[in-house]
Amino acid sequence: MSENVSADATRESTESSPLVQVRDLTKHYPIHGGILKRQTGAVRAVNGVSFDIEAGETFAIVGESGCGKTTLGKTVARLLEPTSGEIRFDGTDIAPLSKRQLKSHRKDIQVVYQDPSSSLNPRRRIGKIIAEPLVVHDIGTKAERRERVVEVMERVDLPEDFRHRYPNALSGGQQQRVAIARALVVNPKFVVLDEPTSALDVSVQAKFISLLEELQVELDITYLVISHNLSLVKNIADRIGVMYLGEFMEVTDSDRLFRDPLNPYTEQLLSAIPVVDSAESEYIPKKIDIEGEPPDPADPPAGCPFHPRCHRRVDACDEVHPDLVEEDPDHTVRCLLYEGDHDEEVLEYTTEEERTQRRTDAT
Numbered sequence: 001m002s003e004n005v006s007a008d009a010t011r012e013s014t015e016s017s018p019l020v021q022v023r024d025l026t027k028h029y030p031i032h033g034g035i036l037k038r039q040t041g042a043v044r045a046v047n048g049v050s051f052d053i054e055a056g057e058t059f060a061i062v063g064e065s066g067c068g069k070t071t072l073g074k075t076v077a078r079l080l081e082p083t084s085g086e087i088r089f090d091g092t093d094i095a096p097l098s099k100r101q102l103k104s105h106r107k108d109i110q111v112v113y114q115d116p117s118s119s120l121n122p123r124r125r126i127g128k129i130i131a132e133p134l135v136v137h138d139i140g141t142k143a144e145r146r147e148r149v150v151e152v153m154e155r156v157d158l159p160e161d162f163r164h165r166y167p168n169a170l171s172g173g174q175q176q177r178v179a180i181a182r183a184l185v186v187n188p189k190f191v192v193l194d195e196p197t198s199a200l201d202v203s204v205q206a207k208f209i210s211l212l213e214e215l216q217v218e219l220d221i222t223y224l225v226i227s228h229n230l231s232l233v234k235n236i237a238d239r240i241g242v243m244y245l246g247e248f249m250e251v252t253d254s255d256r257l258f259r260d261p262l263n264p265y266t267e268q269l270l271s272a273i274p275v276v277d278s279a280e281s282e283y284i285p286k287k288i289d290i291e292g293e294p295p296d297p298a299d300p301p302a303g304c305p306f307h308p309r310c311h312r313r314v315d316a317c318d319e320v321h322p323d324l325v326e327e328d329p330d331h332t333v334r335c336l337l338y339e340g341d342h343d344e345e346v347l348e349y350t351t352e353e354e355r356t357q358r359r360t361d362a363t
């Protein structure tokens with residue numbers, strides 16, 4: 001077997017710097033209108049996002065549908081061209097690279113999509129599907145590819161004779177293992193997992209997560225997990241970025257996010273998770289109703305993007321766009337309540353009733 005096919009090849013990653021460094025990444029989708037189809041606006045799906053992922057770490061992005069998670073994941077994997085910003089992968093900024101220049105990095109960065117029933121070609125046999133990336137990257141002879149497919153199928157607990165089956169003969173959990181086998185067959189350094197368990201029955205979700213964790217340790221992989229499901233990422237992520245309208249609202253390690261959430265949006269997301277055993281839980285979120293729907297990313301509100309739905313908003317929130325600031329070591333938050341130069345008087349009024357009372361008092 002040629003060396004670059006071997007799953008046990010030693011990583012040659014850049015010493016001590018994170019495997020992935022994203023800086024000020026922006027992805028806008030242009031909107032065209034009128035007879036001349038001129039650009040009339042843009043969907044601001046990702047707006048100036050920055051984060052690092054250390055080698056071997058799992059970083060998760062969570063947020064409601066439409067907040068830009070998939071766009072961010074696909075842009076970091078360079079399946080989409082960024083509007084601006086840097087994506088440093090293993091020391092190289094891959095953001096400005098052309099398709100041809102990207103070819104040498106493609107093998108190292110793989111993406112697993114949420115719905116295996118649509119991402120696996122129903123007319124191809126499982127063996128061929130898993131071997132696809134080897135063919136695309138021109139790796140190994142036919143016999144070597146077959147050997148590698150069998151090896152990787154074994155690693156994800158798929159029986160070898162499944163090679164001859166078609167995807168629709170497999171269960172959802174088995175199909176998702178085919179999808180992960182296809183990603184792993186080229187021994188990538190970095191795998192983006194977009195809603196990895198959303199198409200799976202609850203009964204097999206935990207098993208699939210354990211498999212991902214085992215593979216990560218065994219094969220020295222770095223994960224970017226995308227999910228709307230905070231309880232899922234709690235179990236798999238080392239660090240979490242909470243995303244809202246194309247921006248990070250809070251970034252910290254998984255334990256701390258659940259123990260000490262700072263941003264009101266994070267509080268609302270946590271409050272939506274049912275507490276199974278309150279005696280076991282360190283943080284019991286108070287019930288907060290999430291008001292309304294997220295705003296249109298083509299027409300974002302002024303000020304803090306979350307202020308129209310925030311239960312802790314203050315007057316300045318509809319004017320001032322807060323920065324992402326480091327509130328504690330390794331715990332950043334975007335919220336005026338945590339910015340040093342705010343007007344303390346304003347911050348006393350944190351509820352709708354108090355705000356109304358304050359206006360009444362002022363007139």
Ligand SMILES: Nc1ncnc2c1ncn2[C@@H]1O[C@H](COP(=O)(O)OP(=O)(O)OP(=O)(O)O)[C@@H](O)[C@H]1O
Nearest residue numbers: 029043045064065066067068069070071072228297
């Ligand atoms: N190709 C595209 N062209 C124009 N707008 C797009 C395109 N893809 C996504 N969008 C818009 O960009 C915004 C972010 O979408 P994205 O799919 O990245 O969010 P998401 O958080 O992954 O949502 P979901 O969980 O529903 O997939 C949404 O408003 C979406 O409608």
